[in-house]
Amino acid sequence: MVNKPAPDATRRSEKSRRAIYDAALSLVGEVGYPKTTVEGIAARAGVGKQTIYRWWSSKADVLLEAFLDLGEQAAKAAGHEPYTLPDTGDLAADLKAVLRATVDELVDPRFEVPSRALAAEGVVNEQLGREFVAKLLEPQLQLYVDRLRAAQDTGAVRGDVDPRIALELFVSPLAQRWLQRTGPISYDYTDTLVEYALHGIAPR
């Protein structure tokens, strides 16, 4: 069992940890993943390299936690707990609300710049891409799976639908417009995706 640190030490290390996250995210956004180093993160955060290696084993580990923290901060700023999706009983309204919050996050430079650097690396670096998808992206997608399963229980979604595929009808178009800049991103756009995904484009 690890001894509980004194309050002052906890506060100090929490401050260092946040400085290291900020340094890692800003650095990867500026120079890209391949040129980001633990040394560079340490220098920018104003800590010794050993401070980083005490807590993390690699730059990928630091960045993974920095992005997890960024996601939690964004969720709190948007006024909801991280790792949950609203369930008001109105599936369309709930999905639209979550996607609108995602639009806000995607166009926020604090999120966008480092996230693009990481996403670009993940496209060509299979190991990194798979690790970040497994630890960052897939857990978020599973929240949609949970919400769609609840909707199947209430009859708002057909029971024969695979929720893991269904969520992609509204999540992936937004992701592609953001990643590849294939079109503008707006609330109207994501609202439309939800409508089409729920009801299809063929005559009802």
Added chain:
Amino acid sequence: MVNKPAPDATRRSEKSRRAIYDAALSLVGEVGYPKTTVEGIAARAGVGKQTIYRWWSSKADVLLEAFLDLGEQAAKAAGHEPYTLPDTGDLAADLKAVLRATVDELVDPRFEVPSRALAAEGVVNEQLGREFVAKLLEPQLQLYVDRLRAAQDTGAVRGDVDPRIALELFVSPLAQRWLQRTGPISYDYTDTLVEYALHGIAPR
């Protein structure tokens, strides 16, 4: 008016052109976009740098044409003309056929490796990303727009649907699974996307 070259010269320059395309695609797949140079492409193709500059103004131009050529070759190999989508009158069957052919292309290393290198660069290099989307990706997406408009004329798609958004319901999920490796790619998967996109996931 330009004089028509003698047949031998045409054949020679067609051969050089193809060698340059192959060199550009293999090089970008191996070293990534930033480290690909006109000099490197020329060396690998066995031509002088000036031969490349006679036809193209930059490595981006060479790559753009190489990818256009690759797409045309793939279309011919799949047994259809490039720049058209089938219209048998059965929208679901036509979309499934095109997406199955896209699956084949996405998992073909000759396409996948250079395309990943270019897509990764486009995520962080806005100018390049926008140029390649405008010249390579958007023209392909417009073929879906045309097919969905034809389906609106026959009543297979509702008249109030925006075809440019609707196509993303089946194209973007496949694109994201390929780009970010968020899930396996198969014919069953793309068939399911078409079904959900046409009929939605809510009870009919």
